[in-house]
Amino acid sequence: MSTQTSLTNKYVLAYGVTVAFFFLSMLTAVSIGTVSIPLVETVNIIGGQLFHLSIDDHIGAMHTNIIVDIRLPRVLLAGLVGGSLAISGAVFQGLLQNPLADPYILGVSSGASVGAVATLFFNISIPLLGLYTLPVLSIVTALLTMFVVLFFARQADRAMRVETIILTGVIFSSFLGSFISLIIALTDDRLQQIMGWLLGSVSMRGWDYIGIILPFFIIGTLILLMNSKELNALVFGEARAKHLGVDVQKRKIIILVAGSILTGAAVAVSGAIGFVGLVIPHMMRRLWGPDHRHLLPLSIITGAGFLMLTDLVSRTIISPSVLPIGVITALIGAPVFALILMKQRKGMRGGL
Amino acid sequence: MKRLILLLLAVMLSAGLLIGCGAGGSDSGGANDGTDDQTEKTEDNGESEASSFPVTVTDALDNEMTLEKKPERIVSVIPSNTEIAFKLGLGEKLVGVSDHDNYPKEVEDKKRVGGLELNIEAIIDLKPDLVLAHASSAESSGEGLQQIRDAGVPVFVVSEAKDIEGTYQTIKQIGNVTGTSDKADDVISDMKDDFASIRDQLDEVDNDERKSVFFEVSPAPKLSTAGTNTFFDALLQVIHADNAAADMDGWTPIDPEAVLDMNPDVIVTTYGTAEDNPVDNVLNRDGWGDINAVANENVYNVDSDLVSRPGPRLTQGAKELANVVYPDVFDE
């Protein structure tokens, strides 16, 4: 019974630390920026917004604009994108039994990118959607890509083994990647927008983009959280999971679809931001263990906090200029990743 | 979007130059005297032997070449060269221009010889007797240019202008190499006159009435502006206005909240060809409503070629800027 208590204590600590990290990140990310706004004022502004108090003073108005219309939406968007990528990464790593898998392994990000880049290149604007043509089309192409990949994987191998799925995803990724390259080669006056989008950013998306990603985030996350036990079993291989009583075919598809929805929506609103989906699940697994019932929520919270901080660094480190957020995630992510890789190899030698 | 390509080229070039400088430091030191000589010689040629060929010239890469006779078939691989060439009355002699050329209208009828990457075969096929290259792309397309030289076609690399004075130099160089030095001098003095008249008109703008201008050279989400050491900035100095991003250097991405802090009086976008309603987008942008420029609807789009292409139309760019920044004072 005492061991049970120590386990519970471990997770209490885990959630305590990650939630604290999340709120600290959020508060820091909202209150620090190119324009320095005192913490008290920040809290006042947010409180004022919540309770509809007005601030007349001009500096106050500017700060309100910065906090409410510029920083809050980008911080929240960073959180949603970071959370989505981190949980999909955790799920794909578990499902594919490959600690090096990332949310983009099924080609979903290439799919989303093709939609976005095509929207920019052909200057598509669907009347009802207006400015949101890009994220909506991007999500559509992401989901389309996912279904095509799964369809082809099934055609190639009725059992849809993970190796087949990974291979199909990789092939589609490079195929769609060449499409993007083609558009870049052909484009003239829109090159900058396309490159800007491909680099990934949570800047200047406003509240509407939060509205776009939120439903996908909620649905995808709920589905994945409800499948955490199955993921625990699937980590030991599909045959093992089936013997333990998991309906592998059904669960695998559900998990892949939910993970891809999350990834597709994240890429659609922010571009492909690397490393979050790879590194955060790893850190969580290393710190708190591989049990998906806790790994998934912890990854969401930490991923959200991490991307908020990364975005903060990207817009403050050479302020008032900015660095691409993907550069920062990679700068932090790559060394962490290398560290994990080395430890992993050591672990493998130690085991078996 | 031409300036975008220029930007990319500039980035590549500056990297290349850095390496080049590091590697060839002693070379350039040794060639220093020669360069000075050449400058003198060039000026001599410009003044007294305008149309007397053969002429020996040294280009921006210190390549010395002798043109036996006045070039009759010219290929320009960069829009600014093309504009200058037309201004110098060489329109008829231009047989090939770059993919990015869009001014003057006559370029529509010219053969295209590539953009970022030159179509060497097409250039040689045009049988030019002079190729006007540019220092900004001379590194990146170095092998291609060498192939053209190997085919017996002289390649003159025009130096990269960093400011208005530099632009005059490039006009001079092109005039010199094409035997139109007199015309070049006329063009330069016309430009000088134009700038002077703009300055004069705006002299009455007091220091406390000076307006600050924010250039938006790339839209959301990757908001970018032009700081010091850009033509944008140089033209603002001509029209007695302040660059809101004076603290920043060159073309650079910028944190949107910094713009709120700068609180510019005028916002000028330069990507009208790439986006349909740049002005509306800025006016309706979340959180920007209290910026002076937005609140007073002083947001305009200006053709980026006019304010960033180092050629004779810079004066026109200055006028357009003066028009939108000081509409009450400036009148043309």
Added chain:
Amino acid sequence: MLTLKSVAGGYDDKQVIQDMNFSVFPGEFFGILGPNGSGKTTLLKLISGLLPCSDGSIQLDNQDLQQFSTKALARKMAVLPQLTSHAFPYTVRDTVALGRYAHLQGVFQTWTAEDERVVETVMEQTHITGFQHHLLQELSGGEQQRVFLAQALAQEPAVLLLDEPTNHLDLAYQKDLLDLLKRMVREQHLTVVAIFHDVNLASLYGDRLLLMHGGQVKALGRPDGVLTESVVNDVYQTGVKKNPHPSMAKPQMHLIPSDYPSVTKGFRLDASMLDVQPERVTFISPAPLRTFASHGWGSGIGWNRYVVQWFDATCSADIETMGDYLARDGFDPAQTIGMVTAGSIDNTVYYFGENEAASLLTVVTVGQEGTISVWLFINGIMTDEAFMQAMMTAAEAKTQTLRELGVTRTPSIGPYPEDRIVVAALQYGPNLPGAGMTIDLGQLIHDCVCKALWKRMQSNDD
């Protein structure tokens, strides 16, 4: 419990299993044997529901396998896989708890006290409770396999399927794991179906064995019925010898390397291999001989190259210190039959005898205490019966000669002496099925022993 009716199946278009019919009874340890590619693993995949049957039906508790949901099947049947490596650091307890997946109920799949009890129990049974909070990767192969066994047992299955469960395990772990399974079968009436790679392990642990060949049943039944030399040689395309287990009523199959006999060929056992020294007599064979020895170091049935007799007046050496003697004189204790007697070289005689059937060297030593040792080195292949008959014949001949000589046994020192007989034979040459008095070999042995003993006793009289 488990019934297969004309089952066929395989991968895609390739049929691996054809017309498979058999039943597994409740509470039985059922072993599946067969050479590589005979379809053992495919059969197990069909039974576990991993592959569909293309023909026939598999019934579990009189219900078609297809009618079970994945979860319901997992509550009835568990599978212990071959040991594989795992990418993620799960703890032992988490791993075992996964076995309860099929038993969790409701939307939230709540963990009940019953689940907790089962996990505790199976961890006790498999002796892994002590390291339940360790990570899987930190454990040895044998421990990991026990963890996965616990996971399978946590499913509370009626049937447990195992695919070469002892692969990659050390000898002791193999025994531990199989002993544990055997105990579960006996105590909890668990039904075990296990693929075996090792014929002898299958024989030791399986109640019944299924020998597969080319995707079909070659033999089915109790181990001694299934494992006959001819069937095993046929199925595995090899040469094996069947022998009883030394202490269990189970057959064991022994491999015979095909180039073994040629190594030992080309020599004859005769007096030239005898080394006679004042302090000891030694017989040195160029290759190990099959030996039956009644006394001394290396007695019993074995394989030996050296037979040594020391003459030690004090006669203090007993069987415990013999190893030191052997090592001192440079003999490999594992390949030597050794004995000590009080006396000297004068007490030893040898005689080489030969007839149409066989030839043999006889060495006889009579110790001062009256102990007689008889060594027989026979040129030919002898069966176990022939060895025993040779011993009896030698003993008979010795007794008869002593009686004829009128010798009464009066021990001079120590307790009543024991006579010693060593029989050694080659593994090539004529087949010698017996050595009784009525057979040529028997007569030869009798003659040689009598003659040697006569020779010795006569010289004693001198």
